[in-house]
Amino acid sequence: MLKHTSKLPNIGTTIFTVMSRLAHQHRAINLSQGFPNFTSDPRLAELVTKAIQEGYNQYAPMQGIYSLREVISEKIENLYGKKYHPETEVTVTAGATQAIYTIISTFIRPGDEVVIFEPAYDCYEPAIMVNGGVPVHIQMRGKGFVVDWEEVSAKITPRTKMMVVNTPHNPSGRIFSREDMTRLEAVLEGTDIMLLSDEVYEHIVFDGEPHQSVSRFPDLSERAFVCASFGKTFHNTGWKMGYCVAPKPLMQEFQKTHQFNVFCANHPMQRAFAEYLRTPSHYLELPNFFQQKRDLFLECIKDSKFKAAPSKGTYFQLLDYSGITNESDVAFAKELCVSHKIASIPVSVFNSDNEDNKLLRFCFAKKDETLEEAAEILKGL
Ligand code: PMP
Ligand code: GLN
Numbered sequence: 001m002l003k004h005t006s007k008l009p010n011i012g013t014t015i016f017t018v019m020s021r022l023a024h025q026h027r028a029i030n031l032s033q034g035f036p037n038f039t040s041d042p043r044l045a046e047l048v049t050k051a052i053q054e055g056y057n058q059y060a061p062m063q064g065i066y067s068l069r070e071v072i073s074e075k076i077e078n079l080y081g082k083k084y085h086p087e088t089e090v091t092v093t094a095g096a097t098q099a100i101y102t103i104i105s106t107f108i109r110p111g112d113e114v115v116i117f118e119p120a121y122d123c124y125e126p127a128i129m130v131n132g133g134v135p136v137h138i139q140m141r142g143k144g145f146v147v148d149w150e151e152v153s154a155k156i157t158p159r160t161k162m163m164v165v166n167t168p169h170n171p172s173g174r175i176f177s178r179e180d181m182t183r184l185e186a187v188l189e190g191t192d193i194m195l196l197s198d199e200v201y202e203h204i205v206f207d208g209e210p211h212q213s214v215s216r217f218p219d220l221s222e223r224a225f226v227c228a229s230f231g232k233t234f235h236n237t238g239w240k241m242g243y244c245v246a247p248k249p250l251m252q253e254f255q256k257t258h259q260f261n262v263f264c265a266n267h268p269m270q271r272a273f274a275e276y277l278r279t280p281s282h283y284l285e286l287p288n289f290f291q292q293k294r295d296l297f298l299e300c301i302k303d304s305k306f307k308a309a310p311s312k313g314t315y316f317q318l319l320d321y322s323g324i325t326n327e328s329d330v331a332f333a334k335e336l337c338v339s340h341k342i343a344s345i346p347v348s349v350f351n352s353d354n355e356d357n358k359l360l361r362f363c364f365a366k367k368d369e370t371l372e373e374a375a376e377i378l379k380g381l
Contacts, residue, residue, distance in 0.1 A: 008126055019343050022338070023337055026337055028338075028342055031344055031366065032333075032345045033345075034237070034315060034316060035238075036365040041235075044234060044272055048268050050271075051271035060270050063090070063264075064264065065274060070086040070274075072084075072243055073090055075277060075280070075283075081215075082221055084245040089245055089248055090243060090244075090245050091255060092242075092243045093227075093262070094240045094242070094265045095231060095241060096242040098262060099227045100196065102254060103225050103227075104128055104133070105257060106254050107161065108132070108133040109131070110131075111159060112132075112159060112161035112162070113134045113135075113160045113161060114163070115152065115156070116128075118351045119347050119350030120137075120351075121171070121198065136155050139353075140169075145172040156193070160191070162195070165196070165197050167201075168201040168202075168204060169313070170201065171318065173316050174312055175205055175313045181214075181216075181217055181220070194224070195220055196224070197224050199213055199228055200228060200242070201232060201314040203283045203287070204290050205287055206291045206312055207312065213226065221247070225244050225246040226245050229241075230242055230273055240265075296371055296372075297362070297364045297374075297375060300379075301319070304379040305381060306323070307320040307323060311364075315364055316364070318359045319362060320357075321359075322358040324381055328346075328348070332346070333346040340380075340381065342374055344361060345360065347361055
């Protein structure tokens, strides 16, 4: 047997694979891994088919096709007032995960510290560690997942190289306020800390709140990569398409790695998105669409023993089950799936110390009838 030592000895299989597999095995309603169970706009599939038939079946340019980079740049400028040059400051990626991994591996050297906020989406930490970086955790506190900006300042050291922020936030459904962004600016002022802003849910923000993109804040955007996912925005997570934007010197460095990491993202799909993004209603109608689903789900479970503070963004809703049992969230999630046929995600897996606040995450990017069926089960507990 070949001897090797793992670079990631403490990393197991991602919870999304674990829970989706369990849901499948037990024929449970799968509200765990975040993906819709309805189809995306048939127009998008038509556009991809057209691109394939027209012969766009070979490599795209390494950075992405220009027409797509151009429409991404226009979209960001219209929404957030920041101009990223399509020639030098936009790269199309194979989903946000690839963008995030490539950013971290391009800039993080052994011993560099990277600040992440917990509960943290699970792809940041392994990417930091495999590159020899040191994750520095900041726990968002209480039911509101509040960031203590004093603590953030206190945890910054001369070795801090990067900070990862995520708004709207997975798994909590909280969003950064303008005040958070101002505090973030103050914390980073005068430092050379890079910002990685994971904004894959930028178009899924509720109750009329604006999305506080890092792109809106010049003091932040000058040091930041902003990452986006077409999978999240256009209901086709399996297509693995996304992009990132950053100021030219950072993007130049990113592309040195990107070109040898994937070289380029899927070409026919780039053609399709370049056309589809020309109609802003395709993403501007998302808050309403998903808010109705959130509200339907919450209405249907209002007489259950679960407690909920409505999600402010993303397509995830946390439910507090402390009125039902004292079990750990991991044990309860498993029991719900195996015995009650409904799969969710236990939030403690996103905390490095496994802090357990008796919260489960449910994905409401589902057909209304699926949400109603799921709610029936939850009401019976
Ligand atoms: N960041 C967050 C917070 C996510 O929830 C996800 C899952 N979509 C990603 C990144 C990865 O996005 P993609 O599927 O485009 O790789
Ligand atoms: N982002 C999705 C979620 O939070 C999962 C993506 C994945 O399976 N890696 O559920």
